Amino acid sequence: RFLSPEFIPPRGRTDPLKFYIERKDMIQRRKAFNIPEFYVGHILAVTTANPYASEKASRFVGICIQRGGKGLGATFVLRNIIEDQGVEIRYELYNPRIQAIEVLKLEKRLDDNLMYLRDALPEYSTFDVNMKPVSHLDHEEIPVNKLQVRMKPKPWSKRWERPQYNIKGIKFELPEKKMKEAQKWSQPWVEFDMLREYDTSKIEEKIWKEVSEELKK
């Protein structure tokens, strides 16, 4: 029972008709081409049509570090390190150039956004290009990898120790003083702010029913 996050409309005052039309297009594309269920932290292999590649198709293997966008413009970023060079590619889920998405390893991580892998040691982002798909038996559980990643020495691209990022998957080797100083920027009132609340449970159920009915046809 998984609904892809790009189906859920963002909070705003746009006409729901726009989202309905987009959902129809997304479902049509899904019927033509299977987009598997995947989360941030999965290792995917994407083959895209490329006029400049040999055999017109290029394959890229990487870990999904971020899923963004809503509707037809939904994107995901795959990261891998090839020949000591970190490469990240942002793919659009509904782009007709994508020919196949295979999930090589199903594995959720502790966070929703793995952008800190850019500042982590390269061993945490290297994945074998010719990796065999790891078979996943049960349809219910997706294992959570509670890996604590070790980072390169500071400076980092973002101050990941700050509480706004809420990262649980890093092993901070910073002194206690720095960790306490980072907590100065915490905003504990934000989680109780009622104006920022966006309850998607009912919307999700409606959309889930709609989408699953359409896909069964």
Add this chain to the structure above:
Amino acid sequence: SVTGACQAIQKLTRVRVVDNSALGNTPYHRPPKCIHVYNKNGIGKVGDKILLAIKGEKKKALIVGHKMPGPVMTPRFDSNNVVLIEDNGNPVGTRIKTPIPYILRRREGEFSKVLAIARNFV
């Protein structure tokens, strides 16, 4: 590097030379820096030619990857990569190990020799 994330390549950006030429690989106390971008605006993206200052000499180079996110479906590298080039377009090195984006293939005419020595494509 000492400064923070560097966007597309412009004057005074520190660059990483990626081929196996002698100029690019011998250590020097100053990193190779861009001094001019051959573009109408001073911003260099993938496939633009720039002038580098390496080891006290001026050398032209071709940008093969930068840290700035580009169009969707194109790769974004973790370092600003550059391949040393002569004035007529011949590469100085003989092999390029790091991956090169497929976008460069569009301008096969100008960069055919660089693409010939490249080994991996992304």
